[in-house]
Amino acid sequence: MKDYDIVIVGAGCSGLSLAFRLINSAYSVCLIENKSVTNRIRKTWSYWDTYKHPFKHLDKYTNNKLSIHNNNSTSILDCSEHNYCSIDSDDFDKHVLTKIDECTNVEIMFDTEIKEIITTDNTYDIKFNKGSINAKYIFDSRPDRRVIEMRQIFKGLFVRFGKQINNFNAQLMDFTKKSEFHFFYCLPMGDDMYLFESTYYTSMKKDKNKMTDEVHEYIKQRYGNEYSVVREEYGEIPLTTNVKINNKNSKYINIGIPSGATRASTGYTFLNIQKQTDEYIKKLNGDTYTEYSDTFRSRVLRKMDNVLLQIIKDHPMVSKNILYRMFKCNDSKRVIRFLSDKPTLLDILLIVWNMPKLIFIKYAIKSFTTRSI
Numbered sequence: 001m002k003d004y005d006i007v008i009v010g011a012g013c014s015g016l017s018l019a020f021r022l023i024n025s026a027y028s029v030c031l032i033e034n035k036s037v038t039n040r041i042r043k044t045w046s047y048w049d050t051y052k053h054p055f056k057h058l059d060k061y062t063n064n065k066l067s068i069h070n071n072n073s074t075s076i077l078d079c080s081e082h083n084y085c086s087i088d089s090d091d092f093d094k095h096v097l098t099k100i101d102e103c104t105n106v107e108i109m110f111d112t113e114i115k116e117i118i119t120t121d122n123t124y125d126i127k128f129n130k131g132s133i134n135a136k137y138i139f140d141s142r143p144d145r146r147v148i149e150m151r152q153i154f155k156g157l158f159v160r161f162g163k164q165i166n167n168f169n170a171q172l173m174d175f176t177k178k179s180e181f182h183f184f185y186c187l188p189m190g191d192d193m194y195l196f197e198s199t200y201y202t203s204m205k206k207d208k209n210k211m212t213d214e215v216h217e218y219i220k221q222r223y224g225n226e227y228s229v230v231r232e233e234y235g236e237i238p239l240t241t242n243v244k245i246n247n248k249n250s251k252y253i254n255i256g257i258p259s260g261a262t263r264a265s266t267g268y269t270f271l272n273i274q275k276q277t278d279e280y281i282k283k284l285n286g287d288t289y290t291e292y293s294d295t296f297r298s299r300v301l302r303k304m305d306n307v308l309l310q311i312i313k314d315h316p317m318v319s320k321n322i323l324y325r326m327f328k329c330n331d332s333k334r335v336i337r338f339l340s341d342k343p344t345l346l347d348i349l350l351i352v353w354n355m356p357k358l359i360f361i362k363y364a365i366k367s368f369t370t371r372s373i
Helices: 013-021 089-102 208-223 270-284 296-314 316-329 332-339 345-353 357-366
Strands: 002-009 029-032 044-048 059-063 065-070 073-078 084-088 106-109 114-120 123-128 131-140 150-161 171-175 181-190 193-202 227-239 252-254
Touching: 002 013, 013 029, 013 089, 013 270, 044 089, 044 270, 059 181, 065 316, 073 316, 073 332, 084 089, 089 106, 150 181, 150 208, 150 296, 171 316, 181 316, 193 208, 193 227, 208 227, 296 316, 296 345, 296 357, 316 332, 316 357, 332 345
Parallel strands: 002 029, 002 131, 029 106, 065 171, 131 252
Antiparallel strands: 044 084, 059 084, 065 073, 114 123, 123 131, 150 193, 150 227, 171 181, 181 193
16 A cells, blocks of 8 residues: 555646645645546636736636626626636646646546545545555545535537627626526637637526527627637536535545535636635645635625525526626726625625615525525
8 A cells, every 4th residue: 555645536626736736845645536637628717816826827818807788788897907817727737737747746546436535543545446545634626415506507619700800898797688597608718719608507407408509699699600619618516605614633625616615606716726725735834824615704705605696596587686786886896806705894895785785684684594505
């Protein structure tokens, strides 16, 4: 049985982000992934540039303003101070995996399914289909097996047009008139390529083909038929405020989505993973660190997110107006801080103040007596 200082379970964004920061460190690291290296799901990760991280050079395209549309009204989110950035997970994978291949202290085991993890004398025995290893620390990013009630479901098409598109407006949310919480998300991605995405917040299943048809119809209505699809993207992001808070004294640590890296009301995850990862590097180095999901700010935001998700679930049409009003009635910098999980207390108070009071208060009271989403 081979011994490692650290075993990371899962080679997704959180697992690879942690492994990258441990390259050429004093730790021996093993990264275990149950899928093959060729079976990677390509994704686009977007975020506002509010936090320094080591993957900034991988930004595919940045936007300095975003529009939000609802009922023939438009609000502009000024992102000139904190650009809205996007990273292709393919570029991220290639960069991190190449760096790992070049180092001597980090190993990756693909096609390896963990069968059992046993605690023994402050270490962990990890048994899998190819044998077993021992570790002092485990960082586990495997998905939560609990049933998540609400999900963000999206289907995107990356397209190139047969003619030049002038003055293309990046759209964070273009709300539809459907009786569901549904909007289109549209971004320029560089190299004359554009992303168009149909997005639902829902507890229901969605037909991928119908969502694809929605995107095609949206593109054709606005830009005509002269375009080709470069690639497609589909995803389901669990939206839940029920997260696993790690015990500070434990060396078995949940990371990524199960530990609260996904913002429940937005689905944004990438930047939160980077913040969380930096804190765990501090922990490993014996420095003072913060359990990312257990701060006062994180707890307050989860309470707000739970209220918003309950309203979205019960009143999707009203929810569109509430979200639009948040963008319309608040300063752009305040909104970006709020969406990037770094609002001040004043930001939170003003955003709540600018929301429709009656329904928000009603569901805030209800949240204390009902199960969290």
